[in-house]
Amino acid sequence: MVAVMDRPDTSSATEADSAAEVSVDAPSPSNGLDAQAKFEQYIRPEMDILYRTAWSLTRNDADAQDLVQDTLVRAFRSLDRFDGRYPRAWLMTIMRNANINRVRKKTPDLLNDPDLTFERSTDFADTDDPETLVVEPQLDAAIEDAFALLSSDFRQVVELVDLNGLAYQEAAEVLEVPVGTVMSRLHRARGRIRDHLSTVGLDSEVR
């Protein structure tokens, strides 16, 4: 019933790693037009999402930039073996492996960063409705509070999907967990946020 079924589930298999990563001895793609064209087609459009995801994994700009660059190099080397299907998921697998290599098995300090604290949104000035002006910031604040109360596993998945815009399969690649785990954590996480809205009496204010 869920469409993720028609995507390749490479999240739990090490074959994804071998498909995504080229061996040390493998020749890098030539500098010819083919590699350039593939780079422009499959990799260049993903720069923003690569950077967002790298930031989620590293929590700072310098490390995120290094991780993206490492991912770009690894992806470029593997381009001749990439079949063109699901480029973002392919890149996420490469980034995950690059990050594992980068931190040398140090557990990434995902989401335990004060920087992630939401800025209170105040941009509701585009409405003149007094009720909206009051309720919308309250809703945002309540969502923020509930997000902060989630366990790190839950926050991590919410950040990857809702803040960074990854699909379930792509988040599964980054986290190296089955796509069902992404789905279950995400849905339970949002369920808790929803419960919090109910507890503070704001769910009925959603129009």
Add this chain to the structure above:
Amino acid sequence: MMKLLRRLRGEMSCGEVLEVLQAHLDGEVDAETARKVAQHLDKCQLCDHEASVYTRIKSGLASKRRVLDPMILDQLDQFADRLVADGAPPAESD
């Protein structure tokens, strides 16, 4: 009786809809399921409200998306340009 009629018409129950509602809002269900969920939401106020709440939660979270530093994005683009022009450096053993 209603349940039977619904099944005969191929319609989803509230329970079935709520089970896939978040995946539906994430665009992660197949076209047929999406059609059935949309059909149910048109008729069922309670489920439609649930959909609105989860949509609001998603938009509330998405609005907190990090603003990317344009200078870093520019540097990454330049790095990509050099990579494409010069090729990947030799791989280190890792």
